[in-house]
Amino acid sequence: MPTPSQTVGPFFGFALPFAGGQDAAGGRPAVRIEGQLLDGAGEPVPDGLVEMWGGEQFARCRTDAEGAFNFTIVKPAPADEAPHVNVTVFARGLLRQLATRMYFPDEEAANANDRVLNRIDPPRRHTLVAHSEGAVLRFDIRLQGESETVFFAL
Amino acid sequence: MPVKVSDWQSDSEPPYLHPDYRSTVRRAPARELVRLPPEWFHELPGPVFGRVPVLPGDADLTQQHDGQPLGERIVVSGRVVDSDGHPVRHTLVEVWQANAAGRYVDPEDDHPAPLDPNFTGAGRCLTDGEGRYRFVTIKPGAYPWRNHENAWRPAHIHFSLFGPFLASRLVTQMYFPGDPLIPLDPILQSIPDQRGRDLLVAAFDPALTEPEWALGYRWDITLRGRSATPRER
Numbered sequence: 001m002p003t004p005s006q007t008v009g010p011f012f013g014f015a016l017p018f019a020g021g022q023d024a025a026g027g028r029p030a031v032r033i034e035g036q037l038l039d040g041a042g043e044p045v046p047d048g049l050v051e052m053w054g055g056e057q058f059a060r061c062r063t064d065a066e067g068a069f070n071f072t073i074v075k076p077a078p079a080d081e082a083p084h085v086n087v088t089v090f091a092r093g094l095l096r097q098l099a100t101r102m103y104f105p106d107e108e109a110a111n112a113n114d115r116v117l118n119r120i121d122p123p124r125r126h127t128l129v130a131h132s133e134g135a136v137l138r139f140d141i142r143l144q145g146e147s148e149t150v151f152f153a154l
Numbered sequence: 155m156p157v158k159v160s161d162w163q164s165d166s167e168p169p170y171l172h173p174d175y176r177s178t179v180r181r182a183p184a185r186e187l188v189r190l191p192p193e194w195f196h197e198l199p200g201p202v203f204g205r206v207p208v209l210p211g212d213a214d215l216t217q218q219h220d221g222q223p224l225g226e227r228i229v230v231s232g233r234v235v236d237s238d239g240h241p242v243r244h245t246l247v248e249v250w251q252a253n254a255a256g257r258y259v260d261p262e263d264d265h266p267a268p269l270d271p272n273f274t275g276a277g278r279c280l281t282d283g284e285g286r287y288r289f290v291t292i293k294p295g296a297y298p299w300r301n302h303e304n305a306w307r308p309a310h311i312h313f314s315l316f317g318p319f320l321a322s323r324l325v326t327q328m329y330f331p332g333d334p335l336i337p338l339d340p341i342l343q344s345i346p347d348q349r350g351r352d353l354l355v356a357a358f359d360p361a362l363t364e365p366e367w368a369l370g371y372r373w374d375i376t377l378r379g380r381s382a383t384p385r386e387r
Contacts (some may be wrong), residue, residue, distance in 0.1 A: 001164075001166050001237075001349060001350065001353065001376065002166065002167075002237050002324075002376050002378045002382050003324060003325065003326060003353050003354070003375045003376045003377070004166050004167050004168060004345045004350045004353060004354060004355065005167055005324060005326050006168070006312075006326040006341055006342070007170060007175075007177075007325075007327075007341060008312070008314075009293060009312060009327075010260075010262060010263075011250075011252075011260035011262060011263050011267075012260075012312065013260055013261075013262065014250070014258070014259050014260045014261075014274065014275075014276060014278035015248065015249075015250030015275070015312075016248060016250070016314065018205075018206055018207055019207075020205070021205070024205070027192070039180040040179075040180040040181065040184065041180055043180070050170065051201065053201035053202070055202075056202050056232070057202075058201040058202050058203055058204075058205060058206075060206075082182075086201070086320065088201075088323060089179060090325055092177050092178030092181075093175070093176075093178050093179075093180070093181035093182075093186040093325035094170065094178075094181055094182075095169065095170060095172060095175065095178060095341070095344050096167055096168060096170065097323065097325060098170075098183065099320070113216050115194065116190060116194065116195075119188060119190060120188055123374060124185075125162075133302075142169040143180075143181045143182070143183060143339065144180060144181065144182065144183055144184050145184065148183060148184060148185050150185075150188055151183050151185075151187050151188070152187060152189070152190055152195060153186050153187035153188065153189045153190075154196070154321055154351050
């Protein structure tokens with residue numbers, strides 16, 4: 001039997017973040033991702049930890065008082081799926097992590113053919129696709145409620 | 155197609171929604187989780203954690219300052235295996251905890267117990283070639299947490315592990331044997347299966363105890379391997 005999960009709790013900010021943790025690009029051409037982690041009342045989650053990863057890239061960001069997080073990553077190019085980043089969410093009140101994906105808004109054709117996106121009810125697919133906002137990609141994560149982000153069963 | 159979480163989730167894992175732990179009420183997803191084939195998802199390689207710095211000495215939380223921290227010095231050690239029985243070699247283990255008085259160094263912690271200038275409470279190590287890890291630290295104290303009237307967390311050490319697969323990633327807490335707060339703790343008691351709860355309680359181990367120096371606790375960890383990825387029931 002696997003060891004069960006428990007919440008990351010509220011007091012991990014002195015332990016898990018590391019210098020440069022949000023930037024997995026290492027100076028390569030990259031995209032900046034900004035988002036907010038929100039609860040079922042639409043309130044920011046200020047004690048969350050978001051991890052993004054794809055290929056050899058791994059990045060970690062603690063949410064701030066507004067629930068905001070940001071990442072700098074190189075856009076991955078998987079062989080058989082639309083480009084995407086794996087996203088893991090930890091927080092006080094999450095007894096187990098949540099797993100989702102972030103897709104890119106400029107990949108409409110690839111997204112339309114993506115086998116994972118096609119497993120999701122069409123009205124909910126948009127929750128996994130970032131929005132372009134000037135030079136950054138906006139990707140909010142809603143844990144619950146209207147426009148709840150699609151999460152995958154672990 | 156979405157399925158009910160209850161059809162998918164094992165009783166050894168806590169549910170997302172557990173109202174006795176109040177913070178879950180607004181943070182647990184309300185929609186059904188989307189189930190993907192394990193070969194598309196769970197069995198994909200997990201994150202490559204090599205950018206997380208692990209320095210010599212990070213595994214000894216009692217040697218990070220000029221003086222010795224107050225409290226009961228302990229050794230916490232065990233083996234990380236996957237559910238197929240293989241050792242998880244050279245994987246990152248991160249730990250963090252309160253001090254002996256039950257206070258975290260985290261600025262968000264306002265519990266009026268003393269900070270210890272000689273204790274931060276954060277450590278890292280990599281498992282060895284047989285999946286073993288070992289930390290030296292002090293036994294953390296219990297602390298109040300306002301979840302319900304007179305709520306106290308049992309003493310615990312937080313653990314974060316990666317493992318080889320996407321689904322192996324684990325953040326959890328290790329508890330101490332005989333702690334009278336364990337039956338009262340909504341976070342630990344959220345796990346439906348007693349066997350699952352028992353897996354989070356370390357064992358006092360005379361073989362790990364070092365004479366005239368530190369008590370030893372053994373805690374083995376099982377990460378999800380291929381045999382533990384979800385299947386249709």
